[in-house]
Amino acid sequence: xxxxxxxxxxxxxxxxxxxxxxxxxxxxxxxxxxxxxxxxxxxxxxxxxxxxxxxxxxxxxxxxxxxxxxxxxxxxxxxxxxxxxxxxxxxxxxxxxxxxxxxxxxxxxxxxxxxxxxxxxxxxxxxxxxxxxxxxxxxxxxxxxxxxxxxxxxxxxxxxxxxxxxxxxxxxxxxxxxxxxxxxxxxxxxxxxxxxxxxxxxxxxxxxxxxxxxxxxxxxxxxxxxxxxxxxxxxxxxxxxxxxxxxxxxxxxxxxxxxxxxxxxxxxxxxxxxxxxxxxxxxxxxxxxxxxxxxxxxxxxxxxxxxxxxxxxxxxxxxxxxxxxxxxxxxxxxxxxxxxxxxxxxxxxxxxxxxxxxxxxxxxxxxxxxxxxxxxxxxxxxxxxxxxxxxxxxxxxxxxxxxxxxxxxxxxxxxxxxxxxxxxxxxxxxxxxxx
Numbered sequence: 474x475x476x477x478x479x480x481x482x483x484x485x486x487x488x489x490x491x492x493x494x495x496x497x498x499x500x501x502x503x504x505x506x507x508x509x510x511x512x513x514x515x516x517x518x519x520x521x522x523x524x525x526x527x528x529x530x531x532x533x534x535x536x537x538x539x540x541x542x543x544x545x546x547x548x549x550x551x552x553x554x555x556x557x558x559x560x561x562x563x564x565x566x567x568x569x570x571x572x573x574x575x576x577x578x579x580x581x582x583x584x585x586x587x588x589x590x591x592x593x594x595x596x597x598x599x600x601x602x603x604x605x606x607x608x609x610x611x612x613x614x615x616x617x618x619x620x621x622x623x624x625x626x627x628x629x630x631x632x633x634x635x636x637x638x639x640x641x642x643x644x645x646x647x648x649x650x651x652x653x654x655x656x657x658x659x660x661x662x663x664x665x666x667x668x669x670x671x672x673x674x675x676x677x678x679x680x681x682x683x684x685x686x687x688x689x690x691x692x693x694x695x696x697x698x699x700x701x702x703x704x705x706x707x708x709x710x711x712x713x714x715x716x717x718x719x720x721x722x723x724x725x726x727x728x729x730x731x732x733x734x735x736x737x738x739x740x741x742x743x744x745x746x747x748x749x750x751x752x753x754x755x756x757x758x759x760x761x762x763x764x765x766x767x768x769x770x771x772x773x774x775x776x777x778x779x780x781x782x783x784x785x786x787x788x789x790x791x792x793x794x795x796x797x798x799x800x801x802x803x804x805x806x807x808x809x810x811x812x813x814x815x816x817x818x819x820x821x822x823x824x825x826x827x828x829x830x831x832x833x834x835x836x837x838x839x840x841x842x843x844x845x846x847x848x849x850x851x852x853x854x855x856x857x858x859x860x861x862x863x864x865x866x867x868x869x870x871x872x873x874x875x876x877x878x879x880x881x882x883x884x885x886x887x888x889x890x891x892x893x894x895x896x897x898x899x900x901x902x903x904x905x906x907x908x
Contacts, residue, residue: 500747504738507746509753510803511725512839513541514598517865521609522878528849528858530613532788533606534781536799537843538806539633540595541729543587549719550581556711560701570700573740580723580735591629592729596636598841603640605865610847616794617647624654624800625662633841634800641796648796661776662801664808668773669899675766679823683759686825690752693717696740721749729840750835755825757834761808763821764828771808775893778812782886785848789857789882803838810837810844812892814871815863837863849879857882 500506505513524530544550557574560566566574607614620641624634631654638650660667693713697704724737724746738746755764762770777799788795810818821832845862858879861868867878872888874880 506835507750508725508728510838512835514841524849527851530610531794532848534797534846539629540598541592541840545589549722565703591632599633599637600640603637607644620650620796622652622798623658661780664773673768676768687752688714690748691717774808806842816869
């Protein structure tokens with residue numbers, strides 16, 4: 474006889490790959506998704522399964538990426554402006570090329586001295602997520618809780634934390650916040666570079682493969698034909714791939730600046746934007762070690778998992794109620810979702826041509842991406858339940874349960890603590906940490 478909890482796990486495993494797939498039709502219907510990790514935060518489905526009878530929320534543990542931002546460097550703007558200015562001087566810009574140059578100057582002027590800064594949209598995103606958290610769990614968040622919040626030392630992340638906390642404070646003035654953005658906490662807020670990542674015999678080959686794939690996806694040839702009257706002459710001082718890569722990053726970042734009213738997606742067209750997404754989708758998958766055969770760089774996120782487990786155990790032991798907030802970066806959210814085993818983060822392949830059918834960064838790390846663990850307890854019972862939210866939507870982890878999307882904390886903590894122990898993490902001394 475098949476046990477009910479095992480049967481539920483089997484059904485979930487069968488459905489995970491289908492849920493994570495991305496179709497060309499989906500991208501064509503929602504072109505903003507092609508911005509990948511620059512993409513706008515999607516509205517959650519709004520469907521939250523009621524807790525089993527008698528269970529009430531008492532603790533939320535959260536990690537969120539900063540909201541929409543400017544590009545972290547003016548490198549892309551600088552490269553493009555210099556190249557288009559040179560082409561204009563040589564008289565080889567098409568009328569369309571002149572229009573793209575005009576738009577680029579406007580975008581670059583707006584971004585001047587704002588590298589990496591939070592945009593107006595980014596602030597709105599975090600206020601909205603905080604408000605939905607409050608609306609979804611009013612019995613918890615209307616209490617006079619002590620809220621601990623930590624962020625990385627990046628301005629955009631600190632501001633995201635401030636907007637999030639201020640929104641909650643406006644909804645419940647009795648909430649008491651402690652906010653910090655200290656180097657002291659970066660060992661779990663960011664990727665911990667002191668952890669030794671075991672080498673992979675196939676990692677170098679994968680990076681060579683990625684380079685070829687990106688150069689194919691962002692060849693620059695369509696852009697050269699559209700922008701230059703003499704593409705061959707332009708090629709003497711402009712590398713087509715680098716040119717297309719710079720343009721794609723600018724086009725993607727415009728989704729973070731809707732009030733600017735500028736777009737560069739037309740420079741690529743629908744297929745070109747999809748190709749750009751595919752290039753960066755594969756890049757992120759490999760960078761974070763989620764691709765089969767890649768170096769397991771996600772080991773450096775285990776301190777965050779440890780922090781989640783320890784803080785939850787401490788809250789449970791106290792018998793109290795609370796909210797724990799952490800704010801950081803996409804380079805943490807993505808591998809964290811992977812080590813948690815979220816359905817959206819697993820199933821990657823080293824077939825980069827086909828990868829986007831199985832793994833899509835827009836489901837995982839849009840601007841303001843977040844992971845929430847919501848804990849529930851029942852009076853008179855020591856059984857703690859937890860559910861996992863990816864960007865505020867219920868998701869699955871590879872554990873059996875008899876009350877999906879809720880899991881028994883005793884099973885969850887045992888599984889993840891064993892995962893950390895089995896990793897046999899090795900730390901470098903500060904003098905050796907040169908990564």
